[in-house]
Amino acid sequence: MRLLLSSVLFAATTSAFPNSAATLRGTGGLVVPRANQLIPVVVGGPQDTFNPNSVVAAVGDVVQFQFSNGNHTATQSTLEAPCTPLEGGMNSGHIPFTDGQTDVGTFNMPVTSTDPMFIFCATGPHCQEGQVMIINPANAQQVVDFVKAAQGTDKSVDGATTAGGTAGKIGLDIAAYVCILPLSS
Numbered sequence: 001m002r003l004l005l006s007s008v009l010f011a012a013t014t015s016a017f018p019n020s021a022a023t024l025r026g027t028g029g030l031v032v033p034r035a036n037q038l039i040p041v042v043v044g045g046p047q048d049t050f051n052p053n054s055v056v057a058a059v060g061d062v063v064q065f066q067f068s069n070g071n072h073t074a075t076q077s078t079l080e081a082p083c084t085p086l087e088g089g090m091n092s093g094h095i096p097f098t099d100g101q102t103d104v105g106t107f108n109m110p111v112t113s114t115d116p117m118f119i120f121c122a123t124g125p126h127c128q129e130g131q132v133m134i135i136n137p138a139n140a141q142q143v144v145d146f147v148k149a150a151q152g153t154d155k156s157v158d159g160a161t162t163a164g165g166t167a168g169k170i171g172l173d174i175a176a177y178v179c180i181l182p183l184s185s
Helices: 002-015 140-151
Strands: 038-044 049-051 062-067 070-072 075-077 095-097 103-110 117-120 132-135 166-171
Touching: 038 070, 062 095, 095 103, 132 140
Parallel strands: 038 062
Antiparallel strands: 038 049, 062 103, 070 095, 075 117, 103 166, 117 132
């Protein structure tokens, strides 16, 4: 049942992005949204991930982190220190989601540069477990390298202050994911 729901969620998420051949040309297969777009990224979920784990965004776009299942962050780091906050970088702070909520915590981050931006979850061992993503990766290999670098760290460091965006809420009915409730026995 969970596999079916995850497949439906993945299909719904990927179908929301443009997929014409013209969009994919010259991007290494990454989807390139038009400027001034709201780009949803699900933080958390059944496997503690960022979904998608890479996006290409233009200056003027807004990446909307939508927090799911548990307590997570979206915190900026570097490839060299993947689970340590970048000084002066973006940090959502911890945004929890508990069963029964009818709204979803969000963090809207305006895109101000097309340079690669490395993001991790600072909750517990989530970063070491691969809960990382890149906005505007140089190529697909950079995403793989970032995941491996994060998995090679000993611990995550929490960000000190919220910065680089605005926290808010949206209705669960318009979120980019379907809440999967625990099965009752």
